[in-house]
Amino acid sequence: MDEPEIKKLKQETANTQVVILAGGKAKRMGNAEKPKALLELCGKPLIDYCIELCKNCGFKDFILLLGYKHEEIERHCGKGSKYGIKIKYSIEPENYSGKGKALKYALQKNVIDKTKRSFIIFPDDIILDKHLPIKLLLHHLYGVESLKTIATNVFASGTEYPFGVGKTDNNGIVLEFVEKPFIPELTNTGICVIETEVYPIIEDLIDLNTSESIEFEKIILPKLALLKKLYSMIVPYEIWVSINTQKEYENAERVLREKQNYK
DSSP: OOHHHHHHHHHHHHTEEEEEEOOOEEGGGTEEEEEGGGOEETTEEHHHHHHHHHHTTTOOEEEEEEOTTHHHHHHHHTTSTTTTSEEEEEEOOTTOOSHHHHHHHHHHTTOSOTTSEEEEEOTTSEEOOTTHHHHHHHHHHHIIIIIOOSEEEEEESOEEOSSOEEEEOTTOOEEEEESSOEEOSOEEEEEEEEOGGGHHHHHHHOOSSSSSOOOHHHHHHHHHHHTTOEEEEEEOGGGEEOOSSHHHHHHHHHHHHHHHTOO
């Protein structure tokens, strides 16, 4: 990049706030009393991996959307000075559930700056490409400028199906059996970038008064796809380590130790 391009990228990075949805419990990881974001891998909390991934790509403004035992996460992260960033918090009411509600609540409380785009990410997973955030921003900006999109969603190139699958003949004889096959379908990682034009859509379509859990991926992304305003970024499945169960948690620990040469 030449100097003007570097300057423009710095401006675009400054105009992007990192929104981390970190309100979940660690119940499925065998620790019902701890916020999931504070579970440790190789001695470091998941929230630190998430923050450092984005901070090391030049992002400075962070917003943490919290719920369960939010005080513990606030105490750990503080105002962000220990990371060299700034952190703001949105604490959703106890009766709210779902990422859609968390985002709308933060918008209504003006914790999310409506003049800046948002880089949405979760501490639930480990990303093994340390440059992904800046790659995503550049890719997103191309979509905005060239294709007139207003959001970009990151998909992994496939995923491991968690069950064995089989094929049978008309008599019920198993002809083929594969345990946990790789499914080459684009798989949502939960990471996305949204422009300010998406905020009114969130405020319009997400109902805070319903008792149901409202998910961003179920309501907003399909709407953006219908409008043909959602761009995609496809990444190798190997760089995305999902952590939703105790077994996946143990696998993530193993992957990190292998990659980072932990003893």
